[in-house]
Structure formats: C-alpha cells, structure tokens
Amino acid sequence: MSYKIAVLGVTGAVGREMLKCLEDYKIDCVVKGLASARSVGTKIPFNGGEIVVEEATMDSFEGMDYVLGAVENDMSEKFAPAIVKSGAVFIDNSSAFRLNDDVPLVVPEINGEDAFKNNGIIANPNCSTIITMMAVAAIAKLSPIKTMVSCTYQAVSGAGQKGIEDLEQQEKSLMAGEKIVPTKFPAQIVRNAIPNIGSYKDNGYTSEEMKLQNEGRKILHMPEMLVTCTCVRIPVMRSHSIATTVVTERKVSVEEAKAAIKAFPGVQLAEDIDGRDYPTPLDTSEQDDVFVGRVREDLTNPNGLCLWCCGDQIRKGAAANAVQILKLLITK
C-alpha cells in the first residue's frame, strides 16, 4: 500500500531532509511537496523522480494520509485545523503544539507508544531535546532522573538554511579578509560562540533552554524532573553536542550506565571512533544515531553521572525523528 504524504515546508533544510529520510526508511509513498507561493514550481529530486512544489493552502491536505510539518509555529497553527479536518495525521516539527495535553510528543525509541494516543497531531520535539533525551533515556530507565544540568554546543543548521548560509558566508569573508556581517545570528559566529538561542523568558532563560525541561519531562514521563540548561551556538554545521550531568534517584554506576546506553536502540556508545572514546559533531553528521561518550561519575553528587553526546540536528533532531514516528504508525 502506498501512503499519500504531504511535506509542508518542503523547500527548507528540514523539509528536504524529510524527503531523504522517506527514501532512506523506504516508506512506500506518493509525496506532495508544499511551501509558500514563492517556491511554487521548484523541482526537488525524490525517489528517482522529482517533486514539483505546490503552494500550501487550506485545501492541500484532502486525501492525504500523513502530513510532515517543517514550518514555523505560525504556519503550523494556521494549517493544523485543515490537516486534522482532512483526516490526515499531522507530524509537526514546530513547537506550536508540543506541550498541549492532547498532543503526544514523541521520540520513538523512548516513548513510541504515546504516538498512538493522538487526536490527529503528533509533535516532534526540539532538536537538542531529542538528542539529549536519547543519551539519557537508558539511564532514566534504570532510575528516574531528579535533576539535569546541560550545556549545549549547537550547530548552525538549527537556525535553518539561513543559519547554514550565514556561517558559510562568514567563513568566506574571514578567508578573504573582508568585514564579517552576520545575516542570521546576533553576532559573528565563525571563530565565535553565542550563548543565546531563542527568545528570553522572564526567568532569564531562553525559550530553547526551557524546552529541555518542558519537553524532556513529557518525553520521559517524569513531570518532576528539574533541568537547567545553557544553549550555545558554535560554528559547527549540523550536529548538536550536549554535555549533561544527571542526578538519579538511586546511584547508577558508570558501568551500569554504559551497558544500558550501549543496548539502547538508536544510541551508540563511543568506544573507538578513530581511536577516540568520544564522539565529535562531525562523527555523527549525516546519520541518525546519537553517540554518547565521556560517561563518568559526577564529582559533585554521589548519585550523579556526566556524559557527552552528539547527534545530527537535521536528521535525528528533526527530519529522521519525524519519519521514524511515521514509520512507527504505519508499521503497527
């Protein structure tokens, strides 16, 4: 059976990667590529043929089985009612519906069963959150996580195609000895680090930083988990890295944690990557597994563990996770 799938926002970095994931996961499907009016007619290769981009309208979703959303919140909010009314299931990468009680927020390896309790919308979590949760889920299953302190090292692709282009242009300007003029980021990103992703909340945290707690609680089914986070953009193309300290209810030993991480689906314990026992963002780009290394005892708390993880922000952090949710639904 061939599924009818619309990709909403098909011309963006995540939308294009969703097409690649539909190919990679061998989803038997006919795809409608939707974007704003200015992209109409754009041709995108897919499955040996090509997709001709159509304008997304309220009528675009009739007859679709699934809609993969790779647009900003306002567009997701605009089209969601029409998608749900059409009877399609909307797997949405925006943050618009993630915390709604009647919308499951799903990382298939962690809480895949939640996906089936949907009312037409399933939310794909934030990219750093997916990658961090993949790294700590195995530990959380051994003992509930009480607190987590995380610092991120985030790729420019998290800011979309314009983020990628801003770094590329700045690298060229740097090499040419020309003035560097940021177009997407609030400061120079090449040879720099910017500790500000998202918008400020009243508590001094950014929206991106709060997602780790708010979305992490929902994914792990641990509503009391306390998370404090610092989100930092660095000049890396597409994999996010996160240094995390988790404190669990009971002590989990390093060996126990490593064994559980190694056994967890979609996660690889870094043991020998070109002789290194830790991943770097480049090691994990263009594929779907999250890599974990540097697992060691937290020196500030006997029940704490520290680790370092990396995962491709566009793949597992966005497009691949969405297509994995789709695959889960059609396989069951």
Place this chain on the structure above:
Amino acid sequence: MSYKIAVLGVTGAVGREMLKCLEDYKIDCVVKGLASARSVGTKIPFNGGEIVVEEATMDSFEGMDYVLGAVENDMSEKFAPAIVKSGAVFIDNSSAFRLNDDVPLVVPEINGEDAFKNNGIIANPNCSTIITMMAVAAIAKLSPIKTMVSCTYQAVSGAGQKGIEDLEQQEKSLMAGEKIVPTKFPAQIVRNAIPNIGSYKDNGYTSEEMKLQNEGRKILHMPEMLVTCTCVRIPVMRSHSIATTVVTERKVSVEEAKAAIKAFPGVQLAEDIDGRDYPTPLDTSEQDDVFVGRVREDLTNPNGLCLWCCGDQIRKGAAANAVQILKLLITK
C-alpha cells in the same frame, strides 16, 4: 628602578604576549628573552627596541629579579632550582608546582595576598580556571561555593601557537576543498568540537577538567568545594568561554550576584555589548577583563546560580595574570 626580568619560553604564544603585557602594564624593566637552542638569535620587538633570544641554561638567571615562565612542565621543573638559587622570583605558567603546599597559586584580584607567601616560586593558574574563578569569585565572597558544574568552550590558543596554526591551516583546507589533516588536535577542529583536553585520569576526567576543582579550591581558599567539569575545544581563536552553575551555602539572589560581579575588579558584567547582555569570546579578545553574562537562577537547586563568562586565554588566562602578579609584587 628598573627590574631585570627573564622571560623563559619567550618565542611561544604566551611568552610573546608576556612581552606585550610588560609594555601594557608599563613595567620598568630590562628583559632577557630565553628559549631553546633552536630559537637563539630570533629578534622580538619590545618597548621600541628588540630582544635577541638567548638559549636558556642553568646560568641564565644570575642577576635577574623575576623570571616569567611560559614553558611546559618539564622545562619549568628543570630550571626552577637554578632560578630559585639565583634569588629571582619565578612566576611560572606551567602546572608543575601549582598544587605544591609551599607555592602560592595566584589570581591577583582574588587572592593576591597569597603571592607574598612565596619561597621563590609563584604559580600562575590554568587558563580556564583563572577565567572561571574571576567570574565566580564575587559570588564566593557573598557565600562559600559548595558545588560547581562547568562546561568549557575553549579556544585553540590554549594549545599554544601550534593550536592556532592547526585551526588556521584547517580553515584554509576547508575553503580550498582540500582534505583536512589535523596537526595538533586529535580530530578536525574547524566546524567541530572536541571534548578532550589534557590526558585522562583514572576517574574518567581529563587533567584539564580536574584543574578547575584542584586549582579552584586553592585560589578561593575553599578546600571542600566540589567541581565537575567538561572541557571542550571549539574553533575559536583566543578567548575561552565557560558556562557554570554554582551552588552556594546560602541563597544568593540574581540581583545580589550581579551587583557583586559588577563591582569586582577585572570583571565586567555584560549589560550592553552591541545591544547584547552577554559576551561572546570575540568581545573579550585582546584585553584583560573577564566578562560575565546570563546570570540567572539555577532551576535544579534553590541555592544555585548559572552564568556564562568569557576571557582572553592568552591574556588573563596566562600572560596578563602572570604580569599582574609581578606588578603586585613590585608595587607593594
């Protein structure tokens, strides 16, 4: 009075910066530039004239008042007895003597008084440690720090001149579409992040990571302080950044902490850097102040505070701190 000062390791990144700092701090001095045999005869501009590099030998230190050391541990250990015997005071940037009971470990703004209790050797702390301690010292004076969780974003200059050259060469290879071959770092550093600085200890931490606890305790006079740290190299030239969460004995409010940070010598609270309320590494390069931003409550502990700080690794993290120790000694 003009002081006779030898700079040991004068041809390296830190050694050269020590000369600039001697100029910037207007130290009235005659400088002898010492290095290994292969650099003999190299001319380095200084104070309008130039220094001709001499080979460091056991006899190099006779008649010197101070020796600034910018060499590796083995060289510091080799020459220290001769320096002390000559009667000069050795301000050493290596880690060879930092934890010795009879060697003060000094950040002048924090524990300058310790410098006077020396027996001929004063140690300059690790670069990330200096910058982090500068950022948290104001809070520690309000209430002792019980625990600290830190993640670093470290510049390539921390690996010396060869680290700088490795990034520069990798950037060129990237732009030329050529294969990237790391010469100093254990993996590609351009467009990447490497969570491994220093050598592994038995507890899974690196030597660099343990310095923050071991040296931090000594600088702050807080021998019970527990610190857990993840040290990460990123493609930034010369300023280190550190995201830190500190838990203090009593609760320190965000406003109280900000006021104390703002009043602390050598530290600037970032309030408006081109409209931003946080520093980036580039904002803090080529100068000596440590900049602090993102001060906010730790969401995992009512007595915790989170902050982000940046400081020039070659200046305050190494050369400037050493010259500030020298200035303290000759001013008193």
